[in-house]
Amino acid sequence: MPTLSHVNEEPVFPTCRVAGQRYAARFVLIVLLLSLSVLGSTGLPAYAAARNGLSCNPWSLVPSPKAGTSSNELEGVAVVSASDVWTVGSYFNLNLNSSQTLIEHWNSNNWQVVSSPNVGTGNNDLSGVAADLFGSVWAVGGFTNSAQGNDQTLIEHWNGSSWQVVSSPNVGNSNNDLNAVAVDLSGGVWAVGDYFNATRNHQQTLIERGHGGNWQVVSSPNAGKSDNDLKGVAVEISGDAWAVGSYFDPKFASFRTLVERWDGSSWNIMPSPNVGKSDNWLSGVTVDLAGNAWAVGEYFNPAQGNFQTLIEHWDGRSWYVIPSLNVGIGDNQLNDVTVDFSGNAWAVGDYTDPNNLFQTLVEHWNGVGWQVVPSANRRARYSLLLGVDMGSIFSPVRVISRVWAVGYSGNQTLTEASPNQVACS
Numbered sequence: 001m002p003t004l005s006h007v008n009e010e011p012v013f014p015t016c017r018v019a020g021q022r023y024a025a026r027f028v029l030i031v032l033l034l035s036l037s038v039l040g041s042t043g044l045p046a047y048a049a050a051r052n053g054l055s056c057n058p059w060s061l062v063p064s065p066k067a068g069t070s071s072n073e074l075e076g077v078a079v080v081s082a083s084d085v086w087t088v089g090s091y092f093n094l095n096l097n098s099s100q101t102l103i104e105h106w107n108s109n110n111w112q113v114v115s116s117p118n119v120g121t122g123n124n125d126l127s128g129v130a131a132d133l134f135g136s137v138w139a140v141g142g143f144t145n146s147a148q149g150n151d152q153t154l155i156e157h158w159n160g161s162s163w164q165v166v167s168s169p170n171v172g173n174s175n176n177d178l179n180a181v182a183v184d185l186s187g188g189v190w191a192v193g194d195y196f197n198a199t200r201n202h203q204q205t206l207i208e209r210g211h212g213g214n215w216q217v218v219s220s221p222n223a224g225k226s227d228n229d230l231k232g233v234a235v236e237i238s239g240d241a242w243a244v245g246s247y248f249d250p251k252f253a254s255f256r257t258l259v260e261r262w263d264g265s266s267w268n269i270m271p272s273p274n275v276g277k278s279d280n281w282l283s284g285v286t287v288d289l290a291g292n293a294w295a296v297g298e299y300f301n302p303a304q305g306n307f308q309t310l311i312e313h314w315d316g317r318s319w320y321v322i323p324s325l326n327v328g329i330g331d332n333q334l335n336d337v338t339v340d341f342s343g344n345a346w347a348v349g350d351y352t353d354p355n356n357l358f359q360t361l362v363e364h365w366n367g368v369g370w371q372v373v374p375s376a377n378r379r380a381r382y383s384l385l386l387g388v389d390m391g392s393i394f395s396p397v398r399v400i401s402r403v404w405a406v407g408y409s410g411n412q413t414l415t416e417a418s419p420n421q422v423a424c425s
Helices: 019-039
Strands: 072-081 084-093 098-106 111-114 124-131 137-145 150-158 163-166 176-183 189-197 202-211 214-218 228-235 241-249 254-262 267-270 280-287 293-301 306-314 319-321 332-339 345-352 358-365 370-373 383-389 404-409 412-417
Touching (some): 084 137, 084 404, 098 150, 150 202, 189 241, 202 254, 254 306, 306 345, 383 412
Parallel strands (some): 280 332, 306 332
Antiparallel strands (some): 176 189, 241 254
16 A cells, blocks of 8 residues: 545536435436447547647646645546546655545635545555545545554545545455445446455455445456456446456566456456566556446566556457557556547556656547647656546536546645547547
């Protein structure tokens, strides 16, 4: 678990306060979305070479507050509507000498820190956040249990008025951490991460399912007999889900991509490609209404001696590596990805410039190829983007909302937004 290192549109579907209304709204929404999915992205066009995308307007910095006087970091973001956006992470509390949860909210005008709970006085960190159509928001991460001397899962829930810690399970007596979370139309929630298997002396995949506030560990497979880890999760409109990460393969003495799919009854490992024989990692995944999925990460290029961006696509039958761009000759990596109704996808991360400074990296899929889009940086040694979102695929807000990305710059929170018109030519 890390210890730190003006659009005013409202949602098309208002919050339903009566159970019957909520499920009726969901039914109407499912019919609408299925219709839109037929009109929207129905497949991937012929792959074109990635190119620099100067036709896209640059992303802009949006001021965001920090907690305390030390390091702050934002790791995940969830768009409910144009005037309702959540981001989560952690900040270092000098008095407690530990990291504590950090949650901020965008109200269409500015970002504000919202009070969030912590478990104990040890390290607490939130890595991912997701929201449903009705304003229910979930955040996941981990905390250090000082009494047991290990990390344990941390799940928090926004009930419309406050954030509360929700009881969540752990596997074994060693470290457990959750890295990402996603919601589905049934009101269910998926969270993924890893735990340390003391018997095998390796990290293993960890997947948990929440419904009605009750969380349970769901059996998930591991590739090989070494370390496995899941970093991202996304849910299809059908209810099927994807989880991505990496595992260590002794055959290559390197990490390889790991992709798992929930088919409605069990999680199964799906074949996924790698570039070369060196390290390949996947960090984020998203899926559109037609069931096409994107996964992003990085791989090591031994010929150039650096890390380069890795983008993979599921076309309904198999996963493919799609050409993606790199900036300069230093390291490049992508940490998260999101997609809209029309199939426009956005990926964010960072690259190392000639002065060995970390700079933000934003790439855009316009239906033909991936483009690098200008993004903002502060005058700091490190400016990284860790999370990106434009709203749930179940929500029409995804058509009209800006795209939000979050991370950190130096010891400050970093939030950026696309222009109001997010399409690129």
